[in-house]
Amino acid sequence: MHAGEANRHYSRARVHVRANEWQKAIAAYAEAVRLDPDNGQAQNGYAWLLATCPAAEFRDAAAALKHAEKAVNVAPLDAMAWNTTGVARYRAGDWPGAIAALKRSEELAPAKCSAFNAFFMAMAHWRLGGMEEKRPNCWK
Secondary structure, three states: OOOOHHHHHHHHHHHHHHHOOOHHHHHHHHHHHHOOOOOOHHHHHHHHHHHHHHHHHHHHHHHHHHHHHHHHHHHHOOOOHHHHHHHHHHHHHOOOHHHHHHHHHHHHHHOOOOHHHHHHHHHHHHHHOOOOHHHOHOOO
């Protein structure tokens, strides 16, 4: 494991994301998780970018889900890792799995009622035809 070098690649990836340099960000995240597969932040950041990249050609739902699940395995109490897993599951077409992961994110950070959770939870319920379930409990 090369934690220091992995952290440098993770930091570079975040700089590339802020600069909208998607290909460079993806390469830097890939190197960070290759060097340190147990770096939950790098796994989560990589998964988030692969699931939500503004440039659709760089999205990869299957890879996003793989990295999101690794982030949750590394940090099972991290609400943001669960959020990313929910978004990745949504992108992969697993609506029930998306809802379950987003609910877990809400359970872990109940006071925050993340807009990220609410948006993707509403879309997953909509995909399942559950229009009455579009709003998360914190809005009711």
